[in-house]
Amino acid sequence: MPLMQINEVQKHFGGLRAVDKVSLDISEGELVGLIGPNGSGKTTLLNVLSGHLQASGGSVRFDGENVLGFKPAQLVCRGILRMFQMTRVFNRISAFDNLIVSGLAQGLSESESGKRAIELLEELTLTHVMYLDAGQLSGGQRKLLEFGACFMAKPRIALLDEPFAAVHPVMKETMSAFIKRRNEAGQTFILVSHDMPVVVDLCARSVCMNAGKVLADGPTDQVLHTSAVIEAYLGESDYEDQHA
Ligand SMILES: Nc1ncnc2c1ncn2[C@@H]1O[C@H](COP(=O)(O)OP(=O)(O)OP(=O)(O)O)[C@@H](O)[C@H]1O
Numbered sequence: 729m730p731l732m733q734i735n736e737v738q739k740h741f742g743g744l745r746a747v748d749k750v751s752l753d754i755s756e757g758e759l760v761g762l763i764g765p766n767g768s769g770k771t772t773l774l775n776v777l778s779g780h781l782q783a784s785g786g787s788v789r790f791d792g793e794n795v796l797g798f799k800p801a802q803l804v805c806r807g808i809l810r811m812f813q814m815t816r817v818f819n820r821i822s823a824f825d826n827l828i829v830s831g832l833a834q835g836l837s838e839s840e841s842g843k844r845a846i847e848l849l850e851e852l853t854l855t856h857v858m859y860l861d862a863g864q865l866s867g868g869q870r871k872l873l874e875f876g877a878c879f880m881a882k883p884r885i886a887l888l889d890e891p892f893a894a895v896h897p898v899m900k901e902t903m904s905a906f907i908k909r910r911n912e913a914g915q916t917f918i919l920v921s922h923d924m925p926v927v928v929d930l931c932a933r934s935v936c937m938n939a940g941k942v943l944a945d946g947p948t949d950q951v952l953h954t955s956a957v958i959e960a961y962l963g964e965s966d967y968e969d970q971h972a
Pocket of ligand 1: 764765766769770772
């Protein structure tokens with residue numbers, strides 16, 4: 729049985745069908761790239777999956793349980809963790825305490841959270857800023873911190889929305905190596921990104937959305953060579969020129 733079964737999920741904003749009957753099965757251990765043009769519905773779909781938006785229709789089963797309509801905190805308890813496109817951290821507490829708060833919300837004890845936070849800060853090269861208020865960190869460091877917060881407890885699925893946007897190449901390398909290691913250890917991901925080289929490098933499978941619908945779903949290389957995907961999405965970028 730797939731870990732997550734997304735069945736005909738819809739999200740409408742007035743007359744706009746931002747997500748229009750999307751069906752996807754995500755198996756345990758997959759790292760699925762979610763790609764598509766601006767406004768195609770990727771973030772809206774993640775918002776529905778993480779409970780930050782109520783769907784207009786459809787169903788989502790997670791580990792066999794129908795979780796559509798659950799609140800974000802209930803989904804966090806079940807191991808559905810979400811990183812936002814616009815960074816969300818608590819600016820007035822330290823980087824370390826931000827991780828502790830996330831660890832507690834994910835069901836860890838205080839001592840487990842402390843131990844895990846120290847390991848993660850080291851792995852993400854943030855140890856030197858761990859006692860600074862998060863508001864004093866650079867934008868990239870805050871993003872790395874929010875990214876780390878998703879992994880305090882082992883999530884069942886991590887939903888990452890544009891983790892590499894506006895991040896220094898060295899930090900991007902740190903994040904993508906982290907994702908690769910975790911995925912090799914069996915961690916399941918959905919990764920929204922416009923960074924095609926990273927998607928190609930990390931994601932064996934990609935799903936391309938357009939106008940709220942799934943345009944293509946399959947091995948990343950095949951999806952990127954689908955004429956509908958090139959027409960709707962990659963034609964906008966220089967991907968084709970770079971990979972001709
Ligand atoms: N809260 C909202 N109210 C009304 N319309 C919205 C809302 N959120 C998103 N939309 C619209 O839904 C559509 C899908 O937006 P969404 O942010 O999901 O796209 P996306 O694929 O993530 O785009 P991008 O790659 O630019 O981040 C867009 O037309 C957007 O304007």
